[in-house]
Amino acid sequence: MKLSAPEISTFTVIFVVFMAVSxxxxxxxxxxxxxxxxxxxxxxxxxxxxxxxxxxxxNGMTFFKKPSGRACDGRLIxxxxxxALGLPFISPYLQxxxxxxxxxxxxxTLASTVLLPNTSLFVTGISPFSxxxxxxxxxxxxxxxxxxxxxxxxxxxxxxxxxxxLYTFYIxxxxxxxxxxxxxxxxxxxxxxxxISQIAGxxxxxxxxxxxxxxxLNLAPVGCYxxxxxxxxxxxxxxxxxxxLVSYNRAVVDYNNMLKEALSQTRKLLPDxxxxxxxxxxxxxxxxxxxxxxxxxxxxxxxxxxxxxxCCGHGGGAYNFDPKIFCGRKQVVNGxxxxxxxxxxxxxxxxxxxxxxxxxxxxxxTEAILKGNYFDPPFPISKLCDxxxxx
Numbered sequence: 350m351k352l353s354a355p356e357i358s359t360f361t362v363i364f365v366v367f368m369a370v371s372x373x374x375x376x377x378x379x380x381x382x383x384x385x386x387x388x389x390x391x392x393x394x395x396x397x398x399x400x401x402x403x404x405x406x407x408n409g410m411t412f413f414k415k416p417s418g419r420a421c422d423g424r425l426i427x428x429x430x431x432x433a434l435g436l437p438f439i440s441p442y443l444q445x446x447x448x449x450x451x452x453x454x455x456x457x458t459l460a461s462t463v464l465l466p467n468t469s470l471f472v473t474g475i476s477p478f479s480x481x482x483x484x485x486x487x488x489x490x491x492x493x494x495x496x497x498x499x500x501x502x503x504x505x506x507x508x509x510x511x512x513x514x515l516y517t518f519y520i521x522x523x524x525x526x527x528x529x530x531x532x533x534x535x536x537x538x539x540x541x542x543x544x545i546s547q548i549a550g551x552x553x554x555x556x557x558x559x560x561x562x563x564x565x566l567n568l569a570p571v572g573c574y575x576x577x578x579x580x581x582x583x584x585x586x587x588x589x590x591x592x593x594l595v596s597y598n599r600a601v602v603d604y605n606n607m608l609k610e611a612l613s614q615t616r617k618l619l620p621d622x623x624x625x626x627x628x629x630x631x632x633x634x635x636x637x638x639x640x641x642x643x644x645x646x647x648x649x650x651x652x653x654x655x656x657x658x659x660c661c662g663h664g665g666g667a668y669n670f671d672p673k674i675f676c677g678r679k680q681v682v683n684g685x686x687x688x689x690x691x692x693x694x695x696x697x698x699x700x701x702x703x704x705x706x707x708x709x710x711x712x713x714x715t716e717a718i719l720k721g722n723y724f725d726p727p728f729p730i731s732k733l734c735d736x737x738x739x740x
Contacts, residue, residue: 388457423708572597
């Protein structure tokens with residue numbers, strides 16, 4: 350049967366509509382259209398280097414093949430989380446060129462603290478972008494989104510994005526570690542309740558801005574970090590069977606317990622919000638204690654082998670960390686020009702540079718938390734989103 354021109358036109362329209370509907374029905378589902386992140390170097394995707402340009406290789410060598418503004422050989426937990434939700438990498442708020450904020454913004458910067466850095470609590474070398482500053486940046490961002498709603502900007506989200514977003518926190522490590530050498534673990538413990546209170550207060554303010562879902566990653570077992578093991582004075586009796594500092598890791602556990610309780614209390618004040626404590630600490634602790642049980646590709650060529658030894662550093666030895674020359678830097682040490690170079694197999698290491706995790710470790714941590722076993726209270730992220738592979 351031969352169709353007439355009008356019939357062909359109608360058939361074409363119906364076919365196009367059918368294909369469009371089919372495409373929409375197969376699009377991955379996710380309740381979260383954006384991520385707004387608050388943090389330090391553990392989740393900084395380029396904010397610090399946008400403010401203070403000086404990125405250097407071998408950072409980025411595994412995934413980006415060049416420095417990417419991350420203190421890592423590749424992707425961070427935040428990067429893997431975004432990929433799992435079907436989102437692009439989250440642009441740094443401070444990076445003006447090449448940024449796309451339709452799927453959120455990242456306020457994290459390397460060396461950031463929760464508490465304001467202009468107090469007597471902190472030594473030099475701390476970022477000026479504390480959590481309070483990051484919160485103010487978020488408030489300003491929301492104002493700009495609301496003001497430019499009708500301007501047709503292709504790089505800003507719609508105003509309703511704030512209720513459809515995931516708000517993540519990975520911050521507090523520098524509050525804990527920056528003063529250990531100066532005032533010791535007992536001195537640091539005195540102000541940790543202030544750190545937790547500030548995080549809880551920030552969540553409440555973001556809730557007032559329209560946020561409903563908050564993931565707060567706890568503090569890592571810093572007593573296993575090569576940098577701390579190499580720099581902090583300690584007795585052999587303070588080293589456990591896995592080579593980690595017992596007293597510092599105990600203090601971390603105390604902090605994490607206080608954080609968990611504070612988030613529980615915050616949850617009661619925000620009854621229609623999800624305030625989730627994410628126990629990344631236990632995943633990382635297992636990696637430090639038993640790295641060979643958590644290999645990325647043990648069936649092929651490489652496994653995780655080294656936990657308390659940095660991949661990128663100088664000095665070799667048990668920790669391969671020298672505080673006088675950080676990863677990628679060149680410096681004169683004892684009259685010689687030396688470079689803190691990277692190992693050839695970062696996928697075999699838990700620690701990238703003595704302070705930060707490798708992409709391999711970050712991937713393992715992300716996969717573990719996405720399974721839902723490390724959320725408190727339980728959070729059905731796999732039901733809220735069709736999680737995508739993070740290979």
